[in-house]
Structure formats: structure tokens, C-alpha cells
Amino acid sequence: MNILLNGQPRELAPPATLADAIALLAPPPPYAAAVNREFVPRSSHAGRELREGDEVEVIRPVTGG
Structure with a gap:
């Protein structure tokens, strides 16, 4: 699946998951x-199945002032 x-x-x-x-x-x-x-909570990553064409974003928090 793409x-x-x-x-x-x-x-x-x-079948692929968010994890x-x-x-x-x-x-x-x-x-x-x-x-x-x-947004998908971390506790749901393994259970969140992906479908063809889904857009997944993984981001890191930005800190600073």
C-alpha cells in the first residue's frame, strides 16, 4: 500500500498500522x-490501521522563546 x-x-x-x-x-x-x-494518541498507534493514500505526519515539538 502507498x-x-x-x-x-x-x-x-x-495490513499496516501507524506504528x-x-x-x-x-x-x-x-x-x-x-x-x-x-492527531492519534501514542496509545493508539499500534491499533490505527492505515489505508491506501493516507497521509501520515510525525512531528517533534519545537521549543524556544
Whole structure:
């Protein structure tokens, strides 16, 4: 299945979850994730199934003043 992961096309073998997509990036914590612009709590990453064409964003918080 094809998805967009942080704006880049990626292919995952179905059935794929948000946790599978995040594993491709291996981001160090802390980070947040969204599917199709909808925030997904970390406790739901493994259960959130992805579909063809989903847009996944994994972002890190920005701090500063």
C-alpha cells in the first residue's frame, strides 16, 4: 500500500498500522503523529490501521522563546 509519510511517498505491506509507518522513521521521543491531519494518541498507534493514500505526519515539538 502507498502512503505519504512526512510528505514523501512510501510503501508498506498491508495490513499496516501507524506504528509500522513510524518505525520507518525511527524518531527519538518525544514526537506526535497524525493521520490525514487527525492527531492519534501514542496509545493508539499500534491499533490505527492505515489505508491506501493516507497521509501520515510525525512531528517533534519545537521549543524556544
